[in-house]
Amino acid sequence: MFAKPFRVKSNTAIKGSDRRKLKADISAAFPSLSADELSELIPNKEELTVVKIYAHKGDAVTLYVLHKNPQFFELEKHIYPTVYALWRYPALLPTFKTWLPVLQKMIGGADLMLPGVVVPPSGVPDVKRGDCCAVTLVNNRAPVAVGTAAVSSAEMHSSGMKGKGVCVLHTYMDNLWAFGDKSGPPSLPEVDSEGQRVNEEEYEEEEEEEEVEETEENCVEDEQNSGETATDQLCSGAGELSLAEQEEENGQKGNEEIEEDQEDQKSPQEIMDALLVQCFLHALKSKVKKSDLPLLTSTFLRIHMFSCCPSGKQLDIKKSSYKKLSKFLQSMQQQHNLIRVKELTKGVESIVEVDWKNPELRFFRVPEEVDGEVAEAPHGGEGETLYRPPEITTLHSVTARLEPLFLDENKRKGTILQPAEVRRIVTEYVKKNELVNENNKNYVTINPTLCDCLLEKSEYQEVEFLKWDDLFSRTLGRMQECYQLMIPGQRPIIKKGHIEPIDISVASRGSNKKVTIIKNLEVYQLDPAAVATALQRRVQASSVLQPIPGTKDKVMVQIQGNQIHQVGCLLLDHYQIPRKFIQGLDKAVKGGKKK
Incomplete structure (x- = not known):
């Protein structure tokens, strides 16, 4: 429902009578809340604002916002908690468990289908059609979505867990979540x-x-x-x-x-x-x-x-x-x-x-003597070797504009070359066409082909000669930049554009708590889960994997505190990633102190 941006109609402070009515409605909708818990969600003296919005489909929704975070939203006279409220009281609603990739689909506006539900030994929660319920991820009790049951529990079993399970209204990382402080879900272990x-x-x-x-x-x-x-x-x-x-x-x-x-x-x-x-x-x-x-x-x-x-x-x-x-x-x-x-x-x-x-x-008994170090991996196929840093090579692709310059070498549009190969081809072209200046061999005479390929229109009548370095730099500058990843045991991977550096940043969450965020690990064939585990052991702080909005199958590692120094040591020393491919190391706290 909030997958697309909504329009705010009004934003006003709640009246005393409306506050009392809201508390009564929430208490009736969620009887499991005690009086103290209700007072924490809807305090008597703290400022609570009422925001009226129109969703992208035209639905009129009322938000109740406390400390800049929406706690509840009202739709068609029904009140639903947001993920911010459920992170404080995760047992407020019956919950269905699913996988992280399913969350990415729900963020895009999809409902939760029953084949994507992870059924615990106790079975699915007892719900009726239309009951308010929440969705959690495996290994974390913190809800990440809110909706209504599409069918009852009995119908779920009778259908063989096929069909729609939860009509999703609001998810973590949607526009309603972004209306708050954009904090991430807490790590709540599954007690049962x-x-x-x-x-x-x-x-x-x-x-x-x-x-x-x-x-x-x-x-x-x-x-x-x-x-x-x-x-x-x-x-x-x-x-x-x-x-x-x-x-x-x-x-x-x-x-x-x-x-x-x-x-x-x-x-x-x-x-x-x-x-x-x-x-x-x-x-x-x-x-x-x-x-x-x-x-x-x-x-x-x-x-x-x-x-x-x-x-x-x-x-x-x-x-x-x-x-x-x-x-x-x-x-x-x-x-x-x-x-x-x-x-x-x-x-x-x-x-x-x-x-x-x-x-x-x-009945298996662990052998007494096992080397504590990780055994050396064989030089085998994909996914079967220990991590070794990839060799990254900058390449260039021939464009349509430069194709006449490379025709003598049968290099058509789209041909990928190394910089040294480009210099060799350009040098041979110049010598073959006798374009070296007779008076000064540091300069090259511009012929019609070089003019069309390398000069701007404003330079056509003015530039007659170019230095060798300028000639090479202009040629490389007008080619499509590419990069090649050489990973041990795999075929080379060639992609267009600049290679994205591993991005390390520090963000503030609720109560001015800082977290360190690491992105683009997958570009260098690093497993985000393995990096998160290694960091967690190094700094003794909790870490979590979260999907990156707007990307497919990419996640970021989030760990508590300003850990840029430790992240840098892990990437540089253990994984041996070159410093030039890591962005954000300059933001590390001096002396390794945490803030």
């Missing part, structure tokens, strides 16, 4: 899921020993009956450990001898498959939390699986039977039911769910 995780861990500690013993007995019985190994019955990593322990208890062999014998009998491909499974289970068991989901599959491999590789070994998917990360994760999903992988955006897959109760994961 965290509590559930703790209960599961306690449950695991109580029953782990008994269940492991039963599983080992079953594995041994199955091996005797069918002649298959324990590795084939359960999984490579978990089965090998269980078998080794069983044989050690019987006094047959030590763990090291068993592992050596098994590795001798296996092919290199089978050994790599077993190592993959071990690192996969280790990463899920000790590295990944529910709050990390959804997690990019490339990030899971680069940050979590590589760090779980034992010292002295190297994880290389291309040497396994799977060849690609996507095929390996698909196997873990279909054959083992350990995870659920979903394509959130085109070509980008994420792990959206982990079955923490899966026996293979619960």
Whole structure:
């Protein structure tokens, strides 16, 4: 409803009688609000303004604004809270959970469809058609949208979670949100899921020993009956450990001898498959939390699986039977039911769910000796290498105006050249046409072709000679600038225009709190989620990813405080991004002090 700008009709201070009526209406609409909470939202003595607006479709809407932030809006005699009010009281409305890419669609004016709803174990909230409800994102209870239920909860279940779920009226980052102080949503962890995780861990500690013993007995019985190994019955990593322990208890062999014998009998491909499974289970068991989901599959491999590789070994998917990360994760999903992988955006897959109760994961024991450093990634394909800074090269494309100058070299319009190649072609053209000035070889005589290509109309009758440097600079200046990214393990990426620098800025939020914002990380093939996690560990401050308005599939990292100095150190030292491609480092607080 507020996806497009609205027109303000009036802006006046509320009267005392209207204030009392507003409080009564809000109390009736939201009975869960206590008297104290209602007084905080609609205080008796602080200035509260009433803003009457017309939405872009002509709907008359009344806003109630407190401290420059709209708290409620009234449409057709129904009162709805804004995201600013819901960030203070997130439990005010029944909520539906969805993914970050869905929010970008809702900001553009789309409604929430039921296939985009993440259904928790407790089920969808109990609502009736037309009830006011909110929308949150996975891993954060802070609402990001407000609307009305398109159908009741019973109809949602009967339809198989298909069709429209919530008619969205207002979202974070729309024009109503922009009418306030434009602050971002707070980071509110999901209490229920965290509590559930703790209960599961306690449950695991109580029953782990008994269940492991039963599983080992079953594995041994199955091996005797069918002649298959324990590795084939359960999984490579978990089965090998269980078998080794069983044989050690019987006094047959030590763990090291068993592992050596098994590795001798296996092919290199089978050994790599077993190592993959071990690192996969280790990463899920000790590295990944529910709050990390959804997690990019490339990030899971680069940050979590590589760090779980034992010292002295190297994880290389291309040497396994799977060849690609996507095929390996698909196997873990279909054959083992350990995870659920979903394509959130085109070509980008994420792990959206982990079955923490899966026996293979619960019975897996983390190896005692694992190198704490991230294992060196193989020089493999896309998404399978550790980050190394791309080589950035400035290029130039031949334009229609300059095409006659490059025809001798068969360089047509659109041909992309390096600056050195451009200088060579121009030099050969000058020498071939004998344009070097006889009296002074530092100058070049302008012929009709050079005149049309390089001179302005006002210079046609005046300029007869150009210096070599001026000739080259004019040629490059009239070509379309491009840039090339050379990323290890990938084909070169060539794009037109200037490369956008990584932009670091500091913004003020509510109560004069400062936050640091980092944009354009994707241009340099940096994972914003990985950068946010690294910064969070460095400065011990909360971070959040937010979509950048007006862009597709781009997000910015926002972290509390003025952290420009720390961001600069991370980008320059750890990721080795050249300083000339980072914008905003001059705004860092001297001495590294926070403001």
